[in-house]
Every structure is written in structure tokens, then in C-alpha cells.
Amino acid sequence: MTKGEETRQFIIEKAAPIFNTKGIAATAMSDIMEATKLSKGSMYVHFENKDVLACAAVDHNMKVLGDKLMLAISKSKTAKEELFTYIDFFSNAVNPPLAGGCPLLNFGTEADDTNPVVKEKINKGCNSNQQVLASSVNKGIANGEFNPEWNAEEFAIVMFAMMEGGHLISRVSGSNDKMKVIIKTLKKIIEENTL
Amino acid sequence: MTKGEETRQFIIEKAAPIFNTKGIAATAMSDIMEATKLSKGSMYVHFENKDVLACAAVDHNMKVLGDKLMLAISKSKTAKEELFTYIDFFSNAVNPPLAGGCPLLNFGTEADDTNPVVKEKINKGCNSNQQVLASSVNKGIANGEFNPEWNAEEFAIVMFAMMEGGHLISRVSGSNDKMKVIIKTLKKIIEENTL
DNA sequence: TTATTATATGACTGATCGGTCATTTTTTTA
DNA sequence: TAAAAAAATGACCGATCAGTCATATAATAA
Numbered sequence: 058m059t060k061g062e063e064t065r066q067f068i069i070e071k072a073a074p075i076f077n078t079k080g081i082a083a084t085a086m087s088d089i090m091e092a093t094k095l096s097k098g099s100m101y102v103h104f105e106n107k108d109v110l111a112c113a114a115v116d117h118n119m120k121v122l123g124d125k126l127m128l129a130i131s132k133s134k135t136a137k138e139e140l141f142t143y144i145d146f147f148s149n150a151v152n153p154p155l156a157g158g159c160p161l162l163n164f165g166t167e168a169d170d171t172n173p174v175v176k177e178k179i180n181k182g183c184n185s186n187q188q189v190l191a192s193s194v195n196k197g198i199a200n201g202e203f204n205p206e207w208n209a210e211e212f213a214i215v216m217f218a219m220m221e222g223g224h225l226i227s228r229v230s231g232s233n234d235k236m237k238v239i240i241k242t243l244k245k246i247i248e249e250n251t252l
Numbered sequence: 253m254t255k256g257e258e259t260r261q262f263i264i265e266k267a268a269p270i271f272n273t274k275g276i277a278a279t280a281m282s283d284i285m286e287a288t289k290l291s292k293g294s295m296y297v298h299f300e301n302k303d304v305l306a307c308a309a310v311d312h313n314m315k316v317l318g319d320k321l322m323l324a325i326s327k328s329k330t331a332k333e334e335l336f337t338y339i340d341f342f343s344n345a346v347n348p349p350l351a352g353g354c355p356l357l358n359f360g361t362e363a364d365d366t367n368p369v370v371k372e373k374i375n376k377g378c379n380s381n382q383q384v385l386a387s388s389v390n391k392g393i394a395n396g397e398f399n400p401e402w403n404a405e406e407f408a409i410v411m412f413a414m415m416e417g418g419h420l421i422s423r424v425s426g427s428n429d430k431m432k433v434i435i436k437t438l439k440k441i442i443e444e445n446t447l
Numbered sequence: 448t449t450a451t452t453a454t455a456t457g458a459c460t461g462a463t464c465g466g467t468c469a470t471t472t473t474t475t476t477a
Numbered sequence: 478t479a480a481a482a483a484a485a486t487g488a489c490c491g492a493t494c495a496g497t498c499a500t501a502t503a504a505t506a507a
Contacts, residue, residue, distance in 0.1 A: 060504065061454065078365045083277035086495065096456045098498080103454090107495065157365055162420060166361045169423040170273045170352055180424040214433045218417025225357060225416055226409070228364040229375040238409045255474060256484065281465065291486045293468080298484090302465065 065103040068093050068110070069117045076114040077157030080167050081175070084111070108174075115175055118160040119182045125154055130189070136197025140216075140247050143190060144240050147220050150227035159224050161186070187213040197251075204250040216243055260298040263288050263305070264312045271309040272352030275362050276370070279306070303369075310370055313355040314377045320349055325384070331392025335411075335442050338385060339435050342415050345422035354419050356381070382408040392446075399445040411438055 058066075071092040076084050086107055090097055104110040129146050133139040146154065157163060161182050168175035187210075194209035196202075223239035253261075266287040271279050281302055285292055299305040324341050328334040341349060352358060356377050363370035382405075389404035391397075418434035 059453085064454075080275065080277060080362055080366075082275060083366065085493080087493080097496080098457070099455050101496065158361075161424075162357075163361050165420050165424045166353075166358050167275055171275075171278065176424050180426075183421055183424060211433050211437065214418075214421070214430045215414060215437050218414050218421060218430075218434055219410065220413075220417065221420055222413025222415070222417035223409075225360050226378055226413060229356075229360045229371050229378060231375075235409045235413075238406050239413055242406065242410050254483085259484075280463080282463080292466080293487070294485045296466065 061103065064095075064099070068095065068100065068103060069113050072110060073114040073117040073121070074156040076111055077118050077155060077160050077163055079157075080163065081111045081172070082167070086110075112174060112178070115160065115164050115178055118155060118164075119178070122155045122160060123182075123185070127189075130193075136193050136200065136202045137247060137251055139193040139196070140190065141244065143193070144220070144243055147224065148236060148240055149233055150224045150236055151231060151233050153224075158228055159221065162221055162224055183217065187217050190216055202251060204252060207250045212246070219243060256298065259290075259294070263290065263295065263298060264308050267305060268309040268312040268316070269351040271306055272313050272350060272355050272358055274352075275358065276306045276310075276367070277362070281305075307369060307373070310355065310359050310373055313350060313359075314373070317350045317355060318377075318380070322384075325388075331388050331395065331397045332442060332446055334388040334391070335385065336439065338388075339415070339438055342419065343431060343435055344428055345419045345431055346426060346428050348419075353423055354416065357416055357419055378412065382412050385411055397446060399447060402445045407441070414438060 068089065072089045075088050075092060079088070086097065086100060089100060089110070100110070104113070126143065126146055130139050130142050133142050150158065153159065161179050164175050165179040165183070168179060190213035191209040194203060194207060194212055198205050198207060198209065219239050223236040227233050227236045263284065267284045270283050270287060274283070281292065281295060284295060284305070299308070321338065321341055325334050325337050328337050345353065348354065356374050359370050360374040363374060385408035386404040389398060389402060389407055393400050393402060393404065414434050418431040422428050422431045
């Protein structure tokens with residue numbers, strides 16, 4: 058890794074949580090300069106403009122969260138464990154695994170009407186999450202853990218939506234109480250489909 | 253209504269969809285000036301600053317949406333119909349009842365880390381929605397429509413989260429397809445609890 | 448070690464931001 | 478209808494925005 062690549066990565070890592078917390082529009086290049094202690098000129102050596110940096114930050118947030126999630130899931134032994142791990146991983150929305158909360162929710166709502174590039178990134182991230190869930194269900198069906206009548210893709214959509222909705226509720230209320238209800242409901246559904 | 257009150261209301265009505273679409277940070281007073289064809293000075297006769305206007309716009313968006321929703325629900329005859337009406341009212345996230353989509357989702361994610369005043373407004377809005385749902389369930393239980401074992405408050409949380417999560421998915425994907433899965437799932441749960 | 452290339456700096460630009468205010472126009476009150 | 482109050486105007490302000498560039502420094506290659 059050259060010095061330039063190192064600096065570029067360093068900027069992204071410092072910028073990512075700021076964008077995720079304040080939003081793209083409300084984050085100024087001066088915020089990133091302060092966080093990195095780098096000069097303005099240096100920022101523009103590595104990023105053509107703010108939009109390019111914002112996109113890199115969106116990608117980085119999704120990748121960091123995805124890696125953490127997949128690492129946790131990979132430690133699971135059964136399909137049911139995988140689903141439970143996903144749930145537990147996102148169970149604390151007040152102190153979430155990623156500063157600022159879920160980037161899919163944050164950037165998705167900001168970008169949907171204004172930034173088609175970020176919007177599509179988030180769409181892919183949502184689909185990828187649902188894919189993870191659906192494949193866990195299908196794996197469990199294949200190895201005899203789960204009811205073979207269970208519709209994996211439909212459950213993945215429902216579960217993902219519930220987790221994101223629960224995340225919103227918990228963050229605006231500042232409490233995980235209602236997320237707990239969602240978790241209880243999801244785990245019950247999974248249990249009901251466990252043979 | 254005095255001229256001043258009329259103008260103030262007029263500004264709010266023009267500003268509300270802009271804030272809901274672009275977000276608070278990304279909306280400039282010049283955007284409102286253009287939409288209202290009013291001068292900058294006139295804006296500040298009626299609003300102390302941008303934040304006050306933004307708060308008024310948030311309130312207005314929630315009120316307009318809430319009024320539309322309650323009007324639709326009030327036409328329902330049974331408790332089950334009320335729940336179905338809620339679902340159908342929000343079924344089209346690509347062309348939603350409010351320009352820019354759900355204000356709870358939009359302002360909630362923008363404000364959760366940055367604007368405690370708006371955050372609390374959205375928290376109240378979320379609770380109010382869940383209250384509407386829970387009271388429909390409880391009404392149905394009371395009049396013998398629904399299974400008396402059904403936990404109204406918990407279902408309200410789950411249903412609200414699913415609708416908001418589905419809204420996010422649909423808006424970033426630009427398609428209502430996955431919202432349809434969520435709707436199907438919710439209606440099935442309601443049917444299962446109908447006597 | 449030297450020549451070349453890449454990176455870092457910070458002053459600078461023009462545009463836009465939220466917000467103010469003296470003045471004019473309109474509305475309301477007496 | 479006349480006087481007082483409220484509302485509307487747009488020029489203006491300082492701050493901040495994203496972005497540029499000549500210059501300096503550091504890293505890399507010959």
C-alpha cells in the first residue's frame with residue numbers, strides 16, 4: 058500500500074462515521090478535515106469532490122458492518138443460530154454496532170429522492186442482507202432443521218423490514234424496549250418453523 | 253384568519269413537501285422562497301429562523317398524513333377493516349400519500365443523532381401510529397371480532413415496524429413488490445386472529 | 448544520491464448559506 | 478377615512494460552503 062492509498066483509506070475511515078451520523082448533506086469537508094487533521098488540499102488529492110468521498114464512506118460503512126455481521130454469523134453452528142445471531146447483532150439500536158446506526162436506514166432515507174447513486178448502493182445492501190437471511194433459512198430447510206414449507210425469501214423480506222423498522226423506533230425513542238418485542242416475535246416465528 | 257396567519261400557513265404548506273423530500277439540512281430558505289414566490293424578509297416575519305420553519309413543516313407533514321389516514325380508517329366498519337385500511341393506505345411507497353414518503357422515516361433518521369426536538373416529535377408520531385393500531389385490535393377483541401389472546405400492543409409494534417421497513421425497501425428499490433409480501437404477511441396474521 | 452513523481456499545504460475564489468434591517472406597501476383599527 | 482400596526486421587500490452582512498492552485502515537502506525510482 059503506497060502512502061497515498063494509506064491516506065485515502067485513513068480519510069475514509071474517519072469520514073464514514075461522520076457521514077453516517079450527520080448525513081451526507083449536513084457533513085462538510087471541514088468536518089472531515091478536523092477529524093483527520095489534514096489540510097483541504099490533501100482531501101482533494103485523494104477525492105475528486107465531496108460526492109466521491111461520500112460514496113466511499115457509504116461503501117465503507119456497509120462493508121464494515123457487513124464484515125462484522127458475517128464474522129458473527131460464521132461462528133454459528135446451525136441455521137437457527139445464524140438467524141438468532143443476526144437478530145442479536147442488531148438488537149441494541151441505541152448503542153449500535155456502527156456509530157450513527159444502520160447505514161441502510163440513514164443513507165436510504167436521505168438518498169431515495171435525491172441521490173440515485175447512493176440509493177442503488179443501499180438497495181443492493183438491503184438485498185444482500187435479505188440474501189443472507191434467506192440462505193440461512195434455505196440451509197436450515199436443506200439440513201432438516203426447518204419446516205420445508207417455510208418460504209425463505211418472504212421471511213427474509215419480513216424479518217429485514219421488522220429489524221429496520223424496529224431500529225427506527227428504538228433510535229427515536231432512545232430505548233431498546235420495543236426492539237425487544239420485535240426480537241421476541243421473530244425468534245418465536247423461527248422456533249415455530251424449527252423441527 | 254388574519255393575513256399574517258394566512259401567509260404563515262401558506263409558507264408551511266409549500267415548505268412541508270420540500271423538507272420531506274430533500275431533508276432539513278439540504279433544504280435552503282431560498283428553496284422555500286422560490287416555492288412560495290415570497291421575499292426572504294417575508295419568510296422571517298413569520299418564522300424566527302429556519303429551525304422553527306423546519307419544525308412547523310415536520311408537524312404539518314405528520315398532521316396532513318395523520319388526518320388522511322384517520323379519515324380513511326374512520327370509514328371502516330369493522331376492526332379488521334380498520335387494520336386493512338391502514339395497510340392499504342401505506343401500500344404504495346413508490347407513490348406515497350405524502351410527497352417524499354413517510355415523514356417518520358425521513359425525519360426520524362435525519363434527526364435521531366442531531367435534532368432532539370424533531371426526534372421527540374417523530375417519537376410521538378410513531379407512538380401515535382402504534383396507538384391507532386393497538387386500539388383497532390383492542391376494539392376488535394372487545395366486540396368479538398378478534399382472538400382475545402391477541403396482544404394488541406405487541407402486534408402494533410411489529411406491524412408498524414414492518415410497514416416502515418417495507419417502506420424503506422420499496423423506496424430504495426423503486427418497486428412495491430416487497431411491500432406486497434409484507435402486506436400479505438400482515439393480512440394473514442390478522443386473518444389468523446379473526447374469529 | 449539524484450531526478451522524478453506523488454503528496455501535503457493553506458491562502459484564495461466565487462457561490463451560497465442563514466439571517467438582518469431600513470424602507471415601502473398593505474392591512475387593520477379607530 | 479385617517480392613523481397605527483402588520484406584512485412585504487430586497488439590498489446587504491458575515492460565515493461557511495465546495496473546490497482550486499501555486500508552492501513546499503516527502504516518497505519513490507533511477
